[in-house]
Amino acid sequence: MPGGVNSPVRAFRSVGGAPFFTRRAQGAHLETADGNSLIDFVCTWGPAIHGHNCPEIRDAIASALQNGTSFGTPNPYEVEMAELILSMVPSVEQVRMCNSGTEATMSTIRLARGYTGRDKIIKFAGCYHGHVDALLVKAGSGALTLGNPDSAGVPKAVAADTLVLDYNDAAGLEACFANYGSEIAAVIVEPFPANCGLMLPHPDYLEKLRKLTQAHGTVLIFDEVMTGFRIAEGGVQSHIGITPDLTAMGKIIGGGLPVGAFGGKREIMQHLAPVGPVYQAGTLSGNPLAMAAGIASLKKLRQEAPYDRLDTLGKTIRDALLGAAKAKGLALQVPQVGSMFALFFAAAPVTNYDEAVNSHTAHFKKVFHYALEHGVYLPPSPFETCFISTAHEGEAIEQAAEILSKAILSI
Numbered sequence: 491m492p493g494g495v496n497s498p499v500r501a502f503r504s505v506g507g508a509p510f511f512t513r514r515a516q517g518a519h520l521e522t523a524d525g526n527s528l529i530d531f532v533c534t535w536g537p538a539i540h541g542h543n544c545p546e547i548r549d550a551i552a553s554a555l556q557n558g559t560s561f562g563t564p565n566p567y568e569v570e571m572a573e574l575i576l577s578m579v580p581s582v583e584q585v586r587m588c589n590s591g592t593e594a595t596m597s598t599i600r601l602a603r604g605y606t607g608r609d610k611i612i613k614f615a616g617c618y619h620g621h622v623d624a625l626l627v628k629a630g631s632g633a634l635t636l637g638n639p640d641s642a643g644v645p646k647a648v649a650a651d652t653l654v655l656d657y658n659d660a661a662g663l664e665a666c667f668a669n670y671g672s673e674i675a676a677v678i679v680e681p682f683p684a685n686c687g688l689m690l691p692h693p694d695y696l697e698k699l700r701k702l703t704q705a706h707g708t709v710l711i712f713d714e715v716m717t718g719f720r721i722a723e724g725g726v727q728s729h730i731g732i733t734p735d736l737t738a739m740g741k742i743i744g745g746g747l748p749v750g751a752f753g754g755k756r757e758i759m760q761h762l763a764p765v766g767p768v769y770q771a772g773t774l775s776g777n778p779l780a781m782a783a784g785i786a787s788l789k790k791l792r793q794e795a796p797y798d799r800l801d802t803l804g805k806t807i808r809d810a811l812l813g814a815a816k817a818k819g820l821a822l823q824v825p826q827v828g829s830m831f832a833l834f835f836a837a838a839p840v841t842n843y844d845e846a847v848n849s850h851t852a853h854f855k856k857v858f859h860y861a862l863e864h865g866v867y868l869p870p871s872p873f874e875t876c877f878i879s880t881a882h883e884g885e886a887i888e889q890a891a892e893i894l895s896k897a898i899l900s901i
């Protein structure tokens with residue numbers, strides 16, 4: 491396996507050192523092949539909101555397994571999943587299941603282009619939407635110049651239809667729409683960007699984005715693969731009261747099994763094959779095991795509504811980190827929303843990609859390794875977001891707060 495991993499971030503290249511291997515996961519902990527137990531703040535990058543090896547999810551998979559692993563036909567599980575998603579995310583009038591967040595975002599882009607007949611799209615520096623060619627693009631020489639590939643293998647011609655703007659730059663947004671408005675098929679955004687640490691919108695920024703897209707007939711896509719069902723039952727869009735046209739989803743809705751989904755306005759979704767001209771497909775889309783796992787996860791969220799509890803856990807960690815940084819005289823920002831938080835060693839809140847990359851990443855690396863040596867696993871990159879599960883409640887969050895405080899003091 492190239493780099494010994496099946497996904498690059500797992501190789502610890504951003505923090506140095508060699509990754510550990512996990513043999514088992516339970517609740518808030520990973521049990522490593524070296525016999526260590528780690529309090530996990532990666533939560534398999536988001537899905538494990540109920541903690542690892544959640545009994546309800548495990549039992550749901552075991553029960554579905556009695557009926558086989560995959561049918562390749564419509565099945566009751568996918569109908570129940572669709573009904574659950576529609577009941578939890580009001581902006582979603584129709585939904586299509588797929589097998590990863592990447593498939594979900596890729597499909598929303600193609601659907602928006604097919605629906606509008608336009609080619610250009612806008613994304614934002616620092617936002618990650620999976621490894622979609624059209625979205626592995628970095629900013630051109632100027633905000634109004636078309637993008638350049640951000641990965642080998644992405645043709646310039648593909649990148650050329652992607653405009654990359656700065657998140658939170660309302661003026662840049664207005665200028666771009668003034669220049670290209672009628673040519674822009676879609677804007678895709680992580681409403682709370684969580685792939686370059688965690689960033690929050692300036693007041694009215696997302697409202698401005700909604701107004702401009704509405705005015706120009708541009709499809710507004712919220713990539714809620716991470717934030718969906720995590721920030722609130724209805725994701726960021728319900729938390730801030732802004733309705734996108736399409737939403738990309740993933741992670742939590744698979745309960746740890748491979749899954750993605752995208753959905754939104756019926757008028758747009760009706761352009762999808764077999765009803766409309768935009769092709770999209772998948773052998774294992776709506777897979778009964780992944781659906782059973784996701785249904786159990788969503789039902790548990792609906793039943794427990796754990797969001798206030800998760801926010802309390804997030805604030806416990808945030809306050810411990812900020813308290814230690816103050817005692818140490820270190821400039822630290824800990825953006826935190828519910829069960830998501832990040833660490834930026836910076837003097838002021840980080841509100842865009844450039845500010846994120848200019849933060850003091852060497853300090854993060856020291857904190858990462860101190861924490862790991864003392865039994866706490868943070869994401870192995872300063873440009874990721876930490877996740878908390880309900881299983882962290884009690885001893886795990888208290889232990890982690892203490893260890894992370896000591897990690898800051900050890901710098």
Ligand code: KE4
Nearest residue numbers: 497535590591592618619620685713715716
């Ligand atoms: P997947 O294709 O990895 O299921 O989802 C892609 C994706 C789409 N949109 C957002 C907002 C995402 O955060 C992701 C994937 N998240 C990363 C973590 N930053 C997954 C970890 C990894 O790549 O190994």
